[in-house]
Amino acid sequence: MTRPSDDVRPASASGDAAKGELFAKLKRLRRDVDPPREPARPALPAWFARRLAREHESAQANPTRGDPRTDAARRGSGADSGAAALAAKTSGAPRDLEPCVNAFGTHAVRVRRLPDATRHGEWRLADLLSADMAELAWLALDDTLVSLAPSRALFLDIETTGLSGGAGTHVYMVGLARFDGGALEVWQGFARGPEEEPALLASTAERILASSFLVTFFGKSFDRHRLADKMRVHGIAPPFDARPHLDLYHPLRRLYGKAYPDGRLATLERELCGVARDADLPGSFAPAAWFDFLADRPHRLEAVFRHNFDDVQSLVVLCAHLARTRSGSTHDGAVLSGAIGARCAGLARLAARRRDWDDALRWLAAASGDLRLPDDLEELAVELRARLAKRAATQRRRTTRPLS
Amino acid sequence: MRADSDSDAAPRRTPNSVRAAARLSVAELVERLRADPEFGPRCVHWRSVPSRPEQTAPFPACLRPELAELYARRGVTRLWSHQAEAVEHALAGRDVLVTTPTASGKTLCFVLPVLQRLLETDGKARALFLYPTKALSQDQSTNLNGLIGELARDWHSFTYDGDTPPSVRRTLREQGHVVLTNPWMLHAGILPNHAKWAELFRDLETVVIDEVHTLSGVFGSSVANVLRRLQRIAAHYGARPRFLLSSATIADAQNHARSLIGREVEVVQRDGSPSGGRTFAVYNPPMLDAVAGLRANALEEARRLALRIVGPAHQSIFFCNRRTSVEVLTRYLKESAHEMGLERDEIRGYRGGYLPNLRREIESDLRAGKVKVVVTTNALELGIDIGSLDVAVLVGYPGSQASFWQRAGRVGRRARESLVVQVARSDPIDQYLATHPDWLFSAPRERLGLDPNNLVILSEQAKCAAFELPFSTAELEQGPFAGAPHLGGILDYLAEESKLLHRRGERWYWMADAYPAEDVSLAGGGPDNVLILDVDTKKAIGEIDREGSLTTVHEGAIYQVEGETWIVERFDFENRRAYVKQVETDYFTEAEVDTEVRVLRLEREARRLRSGAPAPAALAAPAALAASATAEASRSADVARPSAEADDYSVWSGEVHVTTVATSYKKVRYYTRESVGIEKIHLPAEEIDTQAFVFALSLESAGALGLESGDRGSAWAGVGKLLRHVAPLFLRCQPQDLGLATQVRSPHFSRPAIFLYDRVQGGVGLADVLFESHRELFQAALDVVERCECERGCPGCVGPIAEAGLLGKGTARTILAHLAGGSGASERVVS
Numbered sequence A: 001m002t003r004p005s006d007d008v009r010p011a012s013a014s015g016d017a018a019k020g021e022l023f024a025k026l027k028r029l030r031r032d033v034d035p036p037r038e039p040a041r042p043a044l045p046a047w048f049a050r051r052l053a054r055e056h057e058s059a060q061a062n063p064t065r066g067d068p069r070t071d072a073a074r075r076g077s078g079a080d081s082g083a084a085a086l087a088a089k090t091s092g093a094p095r096d097l098e099p100c101v102n103a104f105g106t107h108a109v110r111v112r113r114l115p116d117a118t119r120h121g122e123w124r125l126a127d128l129l130s131a132d133m134a135e136l137a138w139l140a141l142d143d144t145l146v147s148l149a150p151s152r153a154l155f156l157d158i159e160t161t162g163l164s165g166g167a168g169t170h171v172y173m174v175g176l177a178r179f180d181g182g183a184l185e186v187w188q189g190f191a192r193g194p195e196e197e198p199a200l201l202a203s204t205a206e207r208i209l210a211s212s213f214l215v216t217f218f219g220k221s222f223d224r225h226r227l228a229d230k231m232r233v234h235g236i237a238p239p240f241d242a243r244p245h246l247d248l249y250h251p252l253r254r255l256y257g258k259a260y261p262d263g264r265l266a267t268l269e270r271e272l273c274g275v276a277r278d279a280d281l282p283g284s285f286a287p288a289a290w291f292d293f294l295a296d297r298p299h300r301l302e303a304v305f306r307h308n309f310d311d312v313q314s315l316v317v318l319c320a321h322l323a324r325t326r327s328g329s330t331h332d333g334a335v336l337s338g339a340i341g342a343r344c345a346g347l348a349r350l351a352a353r354r355r356d357w358d359d360a361l362r363w364l365a366a367a368s369g370d371l372r373l374p375d376d377l378e379e380l381a382v383e384l385r386a387r388l389a390k391r392a393a394t395q396r397r398r399t400t401r402p403l404s
Numbered sequence B: 001m002r003a004d005s006d007s008d009a010a011p012r013r014t015p016n017s018v019r020a021a022a023r024l025s026v027a028e029l030v031e032r033l034r035a036d037p038e039f040g041p042r043c044v045h046w047r048s049v050p051s052r053p054e055q056t057a058p059f060p061a062c063l064r065p066e067l068a069e070l071y072a073r074r075g076v077t078r079l080w081s082h083q084a085e086a087v088e089h090a091l092a093g094r095d096v097l098v099t100t101p102t103a104s105g106k107t108l109c110f111v112l113p114v115l116q117r118l119l120e121t122d123g124k125a126r127a128l129f130l131y132p133t134k135a136l137s138q139d140q141s142t143n144l145n146g147l148i149g150e151l152a153r154d155w156h157s158f159t160y161d162g163d164t165p166p167s168v169r170r171t172l173r174e175q176g177h178v179v180l181t182n183p184w185m186l187h188a189g190i191l192p193n194h195a196k197w198a199e200l201f202r203d204l205e206t207v208v209i210d211e212v213h214t215l216s217g218v219f220g221s222s223v224a225n226v227l228r229r230l231q232r233i234a235a236h237y238g239a240r241p242r243f244l245l246s247s248a249t250i251a252d253a254q255n256h257a258r259s260l261i262g263r264e265v266e267v268v269q270r271d272g273s274p275s276g277g278r279t280f281a282v283y284n285p286p287m288l289d290a291v292a293g294l295r296a297n298a299l300e301e302a303r304r305l306a307l308r309i310v311g312p313a314h315q316s317i318f319f320c321n322r323r324t325s326v327e328v329l330t331r332y333l334k335e336s337a338h339e340m341g342l343e344r345d346e347i348r349g350y351r352g353g354y355l356p357n358l359r360r361e362i363e364s365d366l367r368a369g370k371v372k373v374v375v376t377t378n379a380l381e382l383g384i385d386i387g388s389l390d391v392a393v394l395v396g397y398p399g400s401q402a403s404f405w406q407r408a409g410r411v412g413r414r415a416r417e418s419l420v421v422q423v424a425r426s427d428p429i430d431q432y433l434a435t436h437p438d439w440l441f442s443a444p445r446e447r448l449g450l451d452p453n454n455l456v457i458l459s460e461q462a463k464c465a466a467f468e469l470p471f472s473t474a475e476l477e478q479g480p481f482a483g484a485p486h487l488g489g490i491l492d493y494l495a496e497e498s499k500l501l502h503r504r505g506e507r508w509y510w511m512a513d514a515y516p517a518e519d520v521s522l523a524g525g526g527p528d529n530v531l532i533l534d535v536d537t538k539k540a541i542g543e544i545d546r547e548g549s550l551t552t553v554h555e556g557a558i559y560q561v562e563g564e565t566w567i568v569e570r571f572d573f574e575n576r577r578a579y580v581k582q583v584e585t586d587y588f589t590e591a592e593v594d595t596e597v598r599v600l601r602l603e604r605e606a607r608r609l610r611s612g613a614p615a616p617a618a619l620a621a622p623a624a625l626a627a628s629a630t631a632e633a634s635r636s637a638d639v640a641r642p643s644a645e646a647d648d649y650s651v652w653s654g655e656v657h658v659t660t661v662a663t664s665y666k667k668v669r670y671y672t673r674e675s676v677g678i679e680k681i682h683l684p685a686e687e688i689d690t691q692a693f694v695f696a697l698s699l700e701s702a703g704a705l706g707l708e709s710g711d712r713g714s715a716w717a718g719v720g721k722l723l724r725h726v727a728p729l730f731l732r733c734q735p736q737d738l739g740l741a742t743q744v745r746s747p748h749f750s751r752p753a754i755f756l757y758d759r760v761q762g763g764v765g766l767a768d769v770l771f772e773s774h775r776e777l778f779q780a781a782l783d784v785v786e787r788c789e790c791e792r793g794c795p796g797c798v799g800p801i802a803e804a805g806l807l808g809k810g811t812a813r814t815i816l817a818h819l820a821g822g823s824g825a826s827e828r829v830v831s
Helices: A019-030 A046-059 A068-075 A081-087 A125-130 A133-140 A194-210 A223-233 A249-256 A265-273 A285-294 A301-323 A340-353 A357-368 A374-403 B004-013 B016-021 B026-035 B065-072 B081-091 B106-120 B134-151 B166-175 B183-202 B217-236 B253-261 B298-309 B323-335 B356-367 B401-408 B428-435 B455-468 B487-496 B546-552 B699-704 B712-729 B766-772 B774-787 B808-820
Strands: A098-102 A105-115 A153-160 A171-180 A183-190 A213-216 A245-247 B043-049 B096-098 B126-130 B157-159 B178-181 B204-209 B242-246 B266-268 B278-283 B287-289 B316-319 B347-350 B373-376 B391-395 B418-423 B501-504 B507-510 B530-534 B540-544 B558-561 B564-572 B577-582 B587-609 B632-634 B647-669 B675-680 B686-697 B738-743 B753-758
Touching (some): A105 A194, A133 A245, A153 A285, A171 A194, A171 A223, A171 A301, A194 B507, A213 A223, A213 A301, A249 A301, A285 B501, B026 B418, B096 B106, B106 B204, B106 B242, B178 B183, B183 B217, B204 B217, B217 B455, B253 B266, B298 B323, B298 B391, B323 B373, B712 B753, B712 B808
Parallel strands (some): A213 A245, B096 B266, B126 B178, B157 B178, B347 B373, B391 B418, B530 B577
Antiparallel strands (some): A171 A183, B043 B278, B530 B540, B558 B564, B564 B577, B587 B632, B647 B686
């Protein structure tokens, strides 16, 4: 039963075993040599985790700016050209970083100014400045937006080391864009290590406080909570309470949710604003880039900076697009891009939600002109008919009851 | 309501004597039972514990008057002495452990200080209550909200568990003055998201942990680390909560609390609550076959006993150790309801796995006296409020003294006469207690195995802690994790090898896209557990730990759950999945296992010399070993290979490497137990490194005891089995928590040796407790063999003849008598 045991180790003379010995023991006891376990599941309800993952995939999508050349390349031979470009890793610190000092320490920042007239896809950044806030408030079902000035918006998008939430997820990049003297100022705060996160978040809080409202994509569910949680950990008061927040994800999903296979930022910016991005990258892209950088390995942080930079611009033009939804046209009078049937159906729903039945019927009729979504329309029509019938019945009761 | 025909029928069905018994008081029942010609003699032990008056004390003077008024409205004008003592300690800011019995008003000991602080701080001070089960926390939440409601303050207590809807979680986090939860939620929900709970942590003044005796083994060792994490997070937000703990009566309570929370506590143990007179009976079922050592089935005996002690005039509770037994006994009793003068509905089963609403209903019907008989598992062992009952029947020893008293504590609270009957099963520990009932009533002797510094548990918990806040090098010296051995090395390992942490200067940061608490189980094993899947329904029907999987879910094994059988079609060892198909079989399977134990390092040693041999110079002797005058002990790091010359026997605790290989399995027919085939098992060996208690007999002594000649090897194995079976007397564990290897000639020691090892990777302290209690262990094992009525070995002692050999029982008795023969003179070798 027992094999000879001449290899019995004498106990080490003192309590502290050599590091190598401890490591070997830990490896053995923890069975770390075993086949890898299944990947960790995020501690979120499954549906929510899926949605987060989807959004994050989109957020992590190709950071290459859409321009005709890459489009042409994609149509031609180089389907992977974007991915190939991204595969290029750099070493050392990202360039063009300035230190930023505050009461919580130091972090790095990169600031770029884009003239108002800059195009992002088919839209100009300045198109946002003439957005009708009442329109946005109507679409977002959020009356706090009505009286705000679009020029005082702060567009926010963050990069983190994971999606799971919790104190161990680091926020390492915060992209904040605002209009300032004829330009869009894109401020990208960056933590060069976990110890810089408090300073980064302190600067972020300060900038949010100086703004009038926030614009994000899925930020009410993700960015805001990651920031607030980590701010609380570091003893920084979160600046979100009572600050209006337009999360583009929700109104856009209501309008276009059924028109496209997914509700990702990458899809919407392409379909609605003509912003072209190439090959998708895996969702682990942003965490890995920072981990590589911290471990002094070649990294793809530059791609993360560019991607974040593009993301905040997409927030600007998507917001401008959203504000034109009911008009159906751009500022130049061109027909608004995007699935018109779904949009009209969505508007009908919104109107119905506000109990404006006539408006709802009008949008339903408009939607009927577009036959791409018969199922959806059928469903909506049934719903509206039911509501109208119910309303009629209620009115009948009201008018007949006093008589009986 | 009873139908007329039934009441007419009942007397005809049942002998009059039984019917009459049903209306008797408990005191009269006891008299009848004693006098019963059949059952009386089988009650091998009787003990009466007289009623005890209450001892009271006034409310502490510093207590806010509105709190005394609050309780006065509930009829409480004075506190019981232990309550007053605990409350005073708590109000003075001390950490307290209350170890009085179930239903001695422990809740008040926690609630009063918490309410007092809420009043004093005008609602600022917060408290966190940890309960071992969900049901308990819900119970308490209702109670607390009732009290707070009467104080007319805008304070709230909430239960936070898996059932808490997401919509109210936020309110709860921000406005919960008292949060009631369980260790799992704290571990995986609250601590990793501490930022969301910042309001709670910032003003966290009190942490209450109920029933801390349940925190032992892997689970307890993990929870001790969760509590380190809790203190760490609280400190981050500037709080240093005080701990208020409660426990059943356990040995060395002070030490247990220290291992658990890392602080010294004030132990309050003098119970001031009143109790009615209690009569205890130990019932040993009749021996059916002395050769086989077979006694009448305990469950069947419990049913027969019920006809004599259950009735409509009082409430009874039956405790079984397994869920299936609960169902079987409930059915038996319902079928006999009329013979006991009861309706079927007055008899209920109650166990984990019942839906919460059903359980609440049964609990309230028990309190209201509507349910007369409840059959349950340990589900009703903890403090769920079901009122006080009159008769308790324990079908089988519950495995620990603490559990025994928790169960017994379910009866006799209202200063009424009550009866507790312990029904013995055939296994060694029950039989030991049938002959040594004093053991139950003496001071608690079993100790809790708890080792927060187990390398595996500590390293897994360090991952979770690092996720919550970066570790600084200063924390190796101070704070809740201070002094945890090898912590710095573990953190480096997690950084350099596992790539989960990133060290920058004096700090280790979590640096991975993962949520570690999800994958770290408090009960151990976790990701290594094997999931058992039904191939037809695609559903999981069970889970088994890594070690157990080799012998229970190998291909061809019959897997049994609650009487239903499945055959294992495929065991995907790599991916930890076993695929099973439901079948009807007339056989079950038993795997044969080869276990190989290799000594890695011996840490503590104690030995006894053969009388007449010169005693070696004493080495540093830990106080725990002082029991035997001739025992030498060392806690030396370099114990050389022991010289056996003058030794009689030696014991060690140390590290071992255990390799287990499942070699083959037998198909055994039900009832007849005939073997209908043997098949090979093809599975890789399972290896663990763990702590073991090792015991070796010198060659001289072995020779003198006749252990060398052939057949006697199986007697040595029988000794090992017995030791393993009686270990739970001194250690809170199940026999299956301990692995056993017996070697007639150990290659390491070159003499007979027995290894009892902790079946948890890395060990959680069981081996050390055994090492320290080994003399008592020998004595208990000897007592079992000596008192066993079988002729030549049975399952109740060294095992049946087929296993222990014809001379097995005699030889085992000789060996144990020699080992347990304690002092000077008897150390002479007897053969």
